[in-house]
Amino acid sequence: MIQQTDFFFEGGRSGVLLIHGLTGTPMEMRLLGKGLNKAGFTVHGMQLAGHCGDANDLLATGWRDWYASVEAAADTMLTKVDHLFVGGLSMGALLALKLAADRPQQIAGVGVYGATFRYDGWSIPRMARLSFLLPLLKKVGIGRGRSFMEQPPYGIRDERLRAQVSTAMLSGDSAAAGLPGNPWYSLAEMYGLAADVRRQLPQVSSPCLVAHASEDDVASVKNAELVMREVNAPTELLLLDDSYHMITIDKQRRTLIERSATFFGSIAEASDAQRAAA
Template identity: 40%
Template sequence: MTIQSRAAIPVAPRPAAAPPPAVLLIHGLGGTPAEMHAIARAAAAAGHPVVPVRLAGHCGSEADLAASTWRHWLASVEAAHDAAIAAHGRVVVAGLCLGALLALALADRHPATVRGLALYSLPLRYDGWGVPPLTPLLLPLLLATRWGRDHRFVARDPFGVKDPRRRAVLAAGKRRGDSLAAGAAAITGRSLAELDALRRHLLPRLPAITTPALIVHAVEDDIAGPRSPRALAAALGGPNRILWLHDCYHMITLDRQRDRVARETVAFFASLAA
């Protein structure tokens, strides 16, 4: 009996999975890329190229920071975005406080290339437990004056950090004037006015921002209370959810829940490709 062999059926090769997008990391006002280290470490472990952004005017002198505007800061983010797109094709963005506002501004300008946003401790109002009650009303009036814009707002305890050990390290760095490691020891009203100008620029644009967003906020945020994330979630035009954190203050990327912030961020970015 002759056995006839059956021709092998060709199998098309599976398309290679797209590599994870680059992750842009944007620190806060008067801050430093070191604030985003936990996110950078987790993102790199998950295979993401990591692009830390150092904002214009930051990590130097107080005069450098006072001379920079929100448009300078956004230009820093734009340059990092353009380089990441050229090298990796896709980006997702994580930002803390001012960095979260800048992440939204980037998504507004580049909806086709910014695939996801992780927005940490975003301040639409200064109404956290560590802020004097009349600040939301009086601060805009103060910043409209020359004295207010030149006034130095000195960083003070608890520095947005609940963990006493990390708070002590941060305080020591600020006392040494190590702005690269610990951020600025003080910022002027001019910088706060620039942050507010960026916020006012963004508010009417939020409904047009459809990029998926993870909004992460501490219940005990000492700078921006719960109304900020709720208002942001309601205003954004794209899918979003709020992750509430306990046992930490404003600087959630440094505080006791930093590892959870990192894990949830990486999981959220992975879900966008699912």
């Protein structure tokens, strides 16, 4: 059964919509959300459709359902703030970029955290690196009950935190730590989303803070370089050298919070100044 785990922190008239990753949970965005709220932002850590339940709950949805839940959350946020920023981790970064591409007049800036177009990090087994073939397998009906199980270090460099997260995940507490594996069909959906977003990158005109672990175990820095190269927007690159994939909770999360708050805040201030001068 799906549990509701999203969060909302009331703040000022600049808001940030935070989007977690595939098989993940809003909990992976909560520390970032608290930090941004402390800096004055209104923050909503949304929950993607089909997530925070079991594998069957997730398999009942696809990427269009996940994106529809992002759009609904953005619509709600737009009634509460003057400037809307969106930030996403891993697959959530792709959904954030798609929202910016589709709604250039509504999205003031994007936090692209550990963007994952392909699972090509150093900890990904060779077999799993062929997961881009999964859309074909799904099309012919092969492998619906199969999953790629998460492997150590689970995207986390901080060993104590890794132990806590892996214990929760392997115990079946998907609301706290997400699912322990990625269902093949859900990964196939993720690759469908990735292909769609990659085509849309030139339509992204909102400024982007592209943050990535330099030693990302799940998605190599090539994913960040793709965003930097293809978007039609000002970009700022933040490489984190003491974190793995889950940069929103890992060792350098405070650096990510500070840079995100500064990046979003400067955009909002410039917009307000321009509006006042008009």
